[in-house]
Amino acid sequence: MHLPLPLIITLAASAFLAGCKEEAENHTVDYFTANPVERAAMLESCEVSDRASEEANCVNADLAEQQAQRDQYREGFQKTFGDPSFD
Numbered sequence: 001m002h003l004p005l006p007l008i009i010t011l012a013a014s015a016f017l018a019g020c021k022e023e024a025e026n027h028t029v030d031y032f033t034a035n036p037v038e039r040a041a042m043l044e045s046c047e048v049s050d051r052a053s054e055e056a057n058c059v060n061a062d063l064a065e066q067q068a069q070r071d072q073y074r075e076g077f078q079k080t081f082g083d084p085s086f087d
Contacts, residue, residue, distance in 0.1 A: 026056040032064035039064050 032039040039061045046058035053059070
């Protein structure tokens with residue numbers, strides 16, 4: 001059975017395009033800091049991703065999470081001990 005060349009090219013192009021996925025928009029660390037719900041959703045999806053350490057959104061969401069945790073620790077410290085005084 002011989003397939004016509006245009007059909008072979010069409011099938012090959014379809015297979016190639018099916019392998020391409022649409023990239024999501026990359027967000028900054030500031031975006032994920034300002035949007036904790038989006039950050040949590042991104043971190044959850046990054047947990048199951050094989051290439052999370054290479055994806056900009058995963059890296060930025062992780063950095064925003066680290067920053068949010070530092071801010072939370074700082075606020076707790078200041079509530080407990082007050083502002084540091086170096087006078």
